[in-house]
Amino acid sequence: MALYDTMFSQLDVTSSQLLVNDGFFRDADFRKQLSETVNSLLNLTVIPIFNENDAVSTRKAPYQDSTGIFWDNDSLAGLLALELKADLLVLLSDVEGLYNGPPSDPKSKLIHTYVKEIHESEITFGDKSRLGRGGMTAKVNAAVCAAYAGTPVIITSGCVTDNITRVLQGERIGTVFHKDAHLWINTQEVSAREMAVAARESSRRLQVLSSEERSQILLAVADALEKNESVIKSENEADIVAAEEAGYEKSLVSRLALKPEKIASLVRSVRMLADMEEPVGQILKRTEIADNLTLEKITCPLGVILVIFESRPDALVQIAALAIRSGNGLLLKGGKEAKRSNEVLHKVITSAFPDTVGDKLIGLVTSREAIPDLLKLDDVIDLVIPRGSNKLVSQIKDTTKIPVLGHSDGICHVYVDKSANIDIAKKIVKDAKTDYPAACNALETLLIHKDLSTNGGLDQLVTELKIEGVELYGGPRASALLNIPETSSFHHEYSSLACAIEIVDDVFAAIEHIHEYGSSHTECIVTEDSEVAEAFLHQVDSAAVFHNASTRFCDGARFGLGAEVGISTSRIHARGPVGVEGLLTTKWILRGNGQVVDADHGVTYTHKELPIKA
Amino acid sequence: MALYDTMFSQLDVTSSQLLVNDGFFRDADFRKQLSETVNSLLNLTVIPIFNENDAVSTRKAPYQDSTGIFWDNDSLAGLLALELKADLLVLLSDVEGLYNGPPSDPKSKLIHTYVKEIHESEITFGDKSRLGRGGMTAKVNAAVCAAYAGTPVIITSGCVTDNITRVLQGERIGTVFHKDAHLWINTQEVSAREMAVAARESSRRLQVLSSEERSQILLAVADALEKNESVIKSENEADIVAAEEAGYEKSLVSRLALKPEKIASLVRSVRMLADMEEPVGQILKRTEIADNLTLEKITCPLGVILVIFESRPDALVQIAALAIRSGNGLLLKGGKEAKRSNEVLHKVITSAFPDTVGDKLIGLVTSREAIPDLLKLDDVIDLVIPRGSNKLVSQIKDTTKIPVLGHSDGICHVYVDKSANIDIAKKIVKDAKTDYPAACNALETLLIHKDLSTNGGLDQLVTELKIEGVELYGGPRASALLNIPETSSFHHEYSSLACAIEIVDDVFAAIEHIHEYGSSHTECIVTEDSEVAEAFLHQVDSAAVFHNASTRFCDGARFGLGAEVGISTSRIHARGPVGVEGLLTTKWILRGNGQVVDADHGVTYTHKELPIKA
Structure with missing residues (x-):
């Protein structure tokens, strides 16, 4: 009390001690008067400070018995909050709030909203943890009692200046207890986390296996797919019927369908992966650090990967097979239109896993609502791979801290230089735009050197595109020159038989245009001048830059990478076709x-690069 | 009106058209009655829908002249909001709100809070942009007028269901206009973005230079550092005096000091980097895709890197030199205790840049408040490298979507197997803990095979550590066996002459312990059994795993990597010493x-790996 008095008086605030006893609360008159007293004090801006009147208490520790009304300061606080009809009870601790494990464990997560149904069983209140010793159990008990009786409670740290003010301003700190909390959140986060943790554990067991054993699993998966072809087909047929009934677009329904030859081709590709050179444990670099001290940099699995894909159920098989080959755990979230197909494929694949690995290596997430929860799990998921629309990828990139492998836009450019061979330019421009107009590596903006507008080159290119039925939208210069409609934006991805066209002064203006409006995906220069070509190849800051070759070559299979995980426009981890x-x-x-560093006198460093094959 | 009527009647709401004219508002009686009418309608839950009474208006377009009171629906809305003393005016647009450029440009950012002083000049209201044509200029003018006259305004999209409800619930959507908005935000974000964009532009100019020209810049930087040694020393001296006066810790002051030999050694290391093999443009993979179609995967600069470092001003020189060598732009944020040292070093270094590159290649951020703004710039900054305390790194990782290269914890383990040579174990354990106890690669938890507790091995190791003055904290088994205090947590990084010790059953229990409590930094096994060693090396999921060598070797210089950018415990981009x-x-x-894809009939794929040296 003396300390409270001193501290408050520095703020010109008076405080007043109120000592109460457990038994008082059985007396209705006391309770009425208590409220009046506290209200009077507060009206006089005097801060009441409650404590048990230990000196006159006849009770013996431990207080928590059947006769007790409160047992400790935390339960006293809860009781008072209810008696005084407080709007909010703030319990201060020496940690930020309630964690789902020992607060000293970096894997423990602060629980922002306590939900009895979820957290009662999840939290570790071990004897050994600070939770048990530090009184958090008592705080949680008091908080649950008060909250369920009607007074919301926040447990937060008393060691951080202003935390009380921040709580009152509604900042999201500490742990909140409220009788309606179970209505605010769903249980997905918990189960998503459990799935991710289980996938990591299974992946570690998978990694222990030999390369040969992982191949055997892939062969077993291929066999299982073959054996279950009829059930897979009937479930897929059910999805197709439902999609048609729901009136989905024809293109979506066609992507959904697993035709008979499709299953056979999936089985072949899984068997090919079984035969593939082992990707894990590859030595990338070997260095002799000192005598008998050899350093190797080797490849190893990432851990747990979340793949979110739309429509095509065959993507599930491909990515699952890649995960098994590379020793990774996987969480899969498919589109709801392919629900039954995905479920049967998932079941067939995971049933083929040996018990040593377990079927939790690959988790299938079924509800769309789970995605936001999954995207929060940056401590247990290592990479997200979205395979779907630009919108899906953008949304995911915007809402997660987990690294995302993918590309949202594919604004690809072809620049035709003044020195271009016009026949080559025509071939490439035609292919880049018309081979598959909706592809991410299709041409969206054609840049033309200004000299071609006077020597007939421009006209030939425009004619070529018009013959193919391509609608042209001009930039300011091209629309004036060609008398075509002006493009609304150079950032637009047409994804159809249409593209933008603009005149530029030279290769440097083209590079500048690409840096200003491009999406760093794939760009191409058509020129016979190798100096200009090299300037373009080295200065354009995109994942893939081509000279005299169609942008459509930007693809994992065409690059000879085998299975394609995706195309990345990120600069981190992987770039381009992956x-x-x-x-x-x-x-x-x-x-x-037995080497030691010993302040760098322990060994004589040689730092000799060694051949990679030992 | 008919559409409004129909739509509202579906909700059982009546709407009522009110047609007004500009001149009416000059009449005080009209204005009084207008308020009363609207209030009466609202009391009857009738929604008033205002429009100009165009039919009887005598004005001619354009309306915005000196006599007009309103000119369009947006300014009418603003006027009405003020007349009716509205609490909030919501203006609905076809885009999310006000952007700082054309909304179709993915680089344009939604402005959440409009601040006249910042945004008036920043926003592009070009003739060509949708902003100009779509009426956003009119909306912003109306919003600014209403907001400064006292009615807050939010511009948001009318194309998204529930946006009005979301605005009323206080969600952060659209752009808010408020007369006090300038008090809510600071101008740092703008300048941070400008610095980052300028650094990227300069980096592109740097990348155009030849390797030889980049070397020349480094040599010029080295010369400039030498030439300015005295002014650098005097500014550094001023920092040291200020730090001592401020009562900073001695260790911090000592890290701050640039001793004379330090500058000479920095100059030497910059000259070494000038001589280094060119890291940019290295060919990592060459593939013949088809006849005369050759694919190369080459190294290139990341772009713009943000480095946040504490105390040591020499870090500034090292990282700046690395950035120049690798063609990257850089934003630097140093500690305030080294403010003058950092400023003079930054000035000396950037003054040595040729005009072709420009001194904005390396930006020095001076205010601590700028960090949160910088960490939001995930579209212009490619990587963040924090060099400082665990706390700094954790905070940065938690608050940014930009990839972070670094490690927050260094909970390194040494596991001594039953088959260990105890002399080697003693040497390694001693070195790992005592060579530099505060290092991130120092031993924090010693795991001992249970058999060593009966054959004397454990005692020898404990004695060795006790001789060195190491305090030991036991896990449950070790504390019982050795009669030492129990550790509060296996997650604790002692960073001093202290460590945890625990008994485990075998190598698999050790691996499990490391996965449960480790930070994936560096772990070591001491064993003479090569099978056990290989299991440990391959199964432990950490950035660096050692057999019979001290954890202290985990370091860029000791690994022979040359300049060290940092040690990463991330799985993405780079792992371990970088x-x-x-x-x-x-x-x-x-x-x-001239190759084209042509539905994969354009070329005959050969996919032949070529030697890297052409």
Whole structure:
């Protein structure tokens, strides 16, 4: 009390001690008067400070018995909050709030909203944890009692200045207890986390297996797919019927369908992966650090990967097979239109796993609502791969801290230089736009050197595109020159038989245009001048830059990468078409015979690069 | 009106058209009655829908002249909001709100809070942009007028269901206009973005230079540092005096000091980087895709890197030199205790840049408040490298979507197997803990095979550590066995002459312990059994795993990587000690002579790996 008095008086605030006893609360008159007293004090801006009147208490510890009304300061606070009809009870602790494990464990997460049904069983109140010793159990008990009786409670840290003010301003700190809390949140986060943790555990068991054993699993998966072809087909047929009844677009329904030859081709590709050179444990670099001290940088699995895909159920098989080959755990979220197909494929694949690995290696997430929860799990999911519309990818990139492998836009450019061979330019421009107009690597903006507008080159290119039925939208210069409609934006991805066209002064203006409006996906220069070509190839800051070749070559299969995980426009981890290496990371292995650093006198460093094949 | 009527009647709401004219508002009686009418309608739950009474208006377009009171529906809305003393005016648009450029440009950012002083000049209201045509200029003018006269305004999209409800519920959507808005936000975000954009532009100019020209810049930087040694020393001295006066810790002051030999050694390291093999443009993979169609994967600069470092001003020189060598732009944020040192070093270094590159290649951020703004710029900053305390790194990781290269914890383990050579174990354990106890690669938890507790091995190790003055904290088994205090947590990083010790059953229990409590940094096994060693090396999921060598070897210089950018415990981009390759990404270059895809009939794919040296 003396300390409270001193501290409050520095703020010119008076405080007043109120000592109460457990038994008082059985007396209705006391309770009425208590409220009046506290209200009077507050009207006089005097802060009441409650404590048990230990000196006259006849009770013996432990207080928590059947006769007790309160047992400790926390339960006293809860009781008073109810008696005084408080709007909010704030319980101050020495940690930020309630964690789902020991607060000192970095894996423990602060629980922002306590939901009895979820958290009662999840939280570790071990004897060994600070939770148990630090009184958090008592705080949670008091908080639950008060909250369910009607006074919301927030447990937060008393060690952080202004935390009380921040709570009152509605900042999201500490842990809130409220009788309606179970209505605010769903239980998905918990189960999403459990799935991710289980996938990681299974992936570690998968990694222990030999390359040969992982191949065997893939062969078993291929066999299971073959054996279950009829049930897969009937479930897929049910999805197709439902999609048609729901009036989905024809193109979506066609992507949904697993035709008979499709299953056979999936089985073939799984068997091909079984035969593939082992991607894990590849030595990327070997260095002799000192005598008998050899360092290796080797490839290893990333861990747990979340793949969110739309429509095509065959994507599930491909990505599952890649995960098994590369020793990763997987969480899969497919589109609801392919629900039954995905469920049967998932079941067939995971049933083929040996018990040593377990079927939780690959988790199938079924509800759309789970996605936001999954995207929060940056401590247990290592990479997100969205395979779907630009909108899906953008939304995911905007809402997660987990690294995302993918590309939202594909604004690809072809620049035709003044020195271009016009026949080559015509071929490339035609292919880049018309081979598959909706592809992400299709041409969206054609840039033309200004000299071609006077020597007939421009006209030839425009004619070629018009013959193919391509609608042209001009930039300011091109629309004036060609008398075509002006493009609404150079950022637009047409994804159809249409593209933008603009005149530029030279290769440097083209590069500038690409940096200003491009999406760093794929760009091409058509020129016979190798100096101009090299300037373009090296200065354009995109994932893929081509000279005299169609943008459509930007693709994992065409690049010879084998299975394609996706195309990335990120600069981190993987860029451009990504094969199985996108599912891998590296680690350093050092083998010695007792070497120590000893302030760098322990060994004589040689730092000799060694051949990679030992 | 008919549409409004129909739509509202579906909700059983009546609407009522009110047609007004500009001149009416000059009449005080009309204005009084207008308010009364609207209030009466609202009391009857009739929605008033205002419009100009165009039919009887005598005005001619354009309306915005000196006599007009309102000119369009937006200014009418603003006027009415003020007349009716509205609490809030919501203006609905076909875009999310006000952007700082054309909304179709993905680089344009939604402005959440409009501040006249900042945004008036920043926003592009070009003739060509949708902003100009779509009426956003009119909306912003009306919003500014109403807001400054006292009615807050929100511009948001009318195309999204529930946006009005969401605005009323206080969700952060659209753009808010409020007369006090300038008090809510600061101008840092704008300048941080400008610095980052300028650094990227300069970096592109740097990348155009030849390797030799970049070397020349480094040599010029080295010369400038030498030439300005005295002014650098005097500014550094001023920082030291200020730090001492401020009562900073001695260790911090000592890290702050640039001793004379330190500048000479920095100059030497900059000259070494000038001589270094060119890291940019290295060919990592070459593939013949088809005849005369060759694919290369080459290294290229990441772009713009933000480095946040504490105390040591020499870090500024090292990272600046690395950025120049690798063609990257840089934003630097140093500690305030080294403010003058950092400023003079930054000035000396950037003054040595040729005009072709420009001094904005490296930006120095001076205010601490700028950090949150910088961390939001995930569209212009490619990587954040924090160099400082665990707390700093954790905070940064928690608050940014930009990839972070670094490690927050260094909970390193040494596991001594039953088959260990105890002399080697003693040497390694001693070195791992005592060579530099505060290092991130120092031993924090010693795991001992249970058999060593009966054969004397455990006692020898404990004695060795006690001789060195290491305090030991036991896990449950070790504390019982050795009669030492129990550790509060296996997650604790002692960073001093202290460590945890625990008994485990075998190598698999050790691996499990490391996965449960480790931070994936560096772990070591001491064993003479090569099978056990290989299991540990391959199964432990950490950035660096060692056999019979001290954890202290986990370091860029000791690994022979040259300059060290940092040690990463991330699985993405770079893992473990990271050299200059941490500042690089890759791109794909394809050289052809007119090849097209043509539904994969355009070329005959050969996919032949070619030697890397052409």
